[in-house]
Amino acid sequence: MQSSRGGRPPGFDEDGYKKRNTVERAINRLEQSRAVATLYDKRGLVFLGTAMAAALASWLRS
Structure with a gap:
């Protein structure tokens, strides 16, 4: 639930944050x-292989 001024919700989902951190890392x-960072491959299948x-x-x- 967000306050009327917007911003970060007061609740904090610790398990969700751990999963997000794992994915980002x-x-x-x-x-x-x-090659992955610069997206040299133009075709999806080739990029997936990279x-x-x-x-x-x-x-x-x-």
Whole structure:
């Protein structure tokens, strides 16, 4: 429920925040790969392959 002046709602969903943080950190880790960050691939399937290769490389490093 937001106040009449707008802004951040007074409630805080801790579980939702943890999940959002996890997703944002994963995306930032994928963007460490230059090809993923700059979107060189024009076709969706090729970009998906690039993103998966970056995810695999990140997973193997950790």
